[in-house]
Amino acid sequence: IAPALMEDTSSLSAPQECLAFSDDNNDASIGECLNESDPLTVFAKTKSGEDFRYCNAVNCTTDDIWDLFQCDEIFENERPIHADATWRYLRKIYQEAMDPDFLSEVSADEEEPFSFETDVVIFQAPIEARHSPGKGRGLFAKEDIPAGTTLFRAPLSTHAIFPTDVSFRKYLLMIPAHLACDVMVWSYPVLLELTNSTTGVICTDLSETSFLNDAVDDDKENAKCRTDSDGICEMSYYALTNIKAGDEILAKYADFSSTELWWDVGLRSKGWDYANDDEDDRSNASEEEDEGEDEPEENDAADGKDGDGMEESDAEDDDDDEEEDDDDMKEDEDE
């Protein structure tokens, strides 16, 4: 087993300060920092086809940020197993990025409310994170683990919840590019019950449980989340079968993620290119968006995108992106 890459956390500072670029200087290029630290006013330069354009947390798509940060290239190399300092950093910046009222509302009834700087014991069984050939990083049993054993917890205190796609992109623009690429890969849509509403949100566990890979086939599933009386995943995982030392721990993503909300919450396929549904679901969703474009008002109301900062030109871009994503996915499947 190859040793995990050692991660250099010495350059992590809070928050990322240098993602602001001139929006009136067409010669500005990535790297010309304007010392603007509010990601909602940040203008980052992205390349769309041959043309550069500027975007920020409001008018970028998540795919724009994926391209801007060159995540494809970043994932060509083995990514590190993150140190505790990195997870704490990611949680701290999340706390700084979010509206304190939202954080209080989300954790109102929770036994373990947000507490981004305390150490949380995640693994309850002998588990380690390491490289998983063909899947990036993954979680593995260090010793034999009998069926029924609690494997790990994923408490709310390590979970970042983004109520809008803008808040998600704002966060991405506040952290270093390589970590933003990781966050895009780890994030998934869920339905969240708030005081007065149930809404689709983006969820990212900023802990090593984000290294859990998808079982895909039922016969590879060896871990499952415990559910409450309503069948809702409680984010505590147990061994479904006897797990042998060295086995990868795999669960079904569909158990905890509302994948049908993928497009509604503003997460696009990149960064989730492998795990997200099958091609039919993707083209159905794409058709639904196309239909919606003829009736913009109804579509906005129906899919909850009203007020999320998506502009018409972005919607067109998204359609293009989705076509590209279809191609990406086919390539992945071929591989």
Ligand SMILES: C[S@@+](CC[C@H](N)C(=O)[O-])C[C@H]1O[C@@H](n2cnc3c(N)ncnc32)[C@H](O)[C@@H]1O
């Ligand atoms: C929640 S992350 C899991 C951790 C990820 N492997 C990493 O290195 O950060 C989800 C991503 O892991 C990869 N992945 C998950 N399950 C996989 C599988 N069964 N086969 C290949 N890749 C998988 C996909 O890239 C997916 O977008």
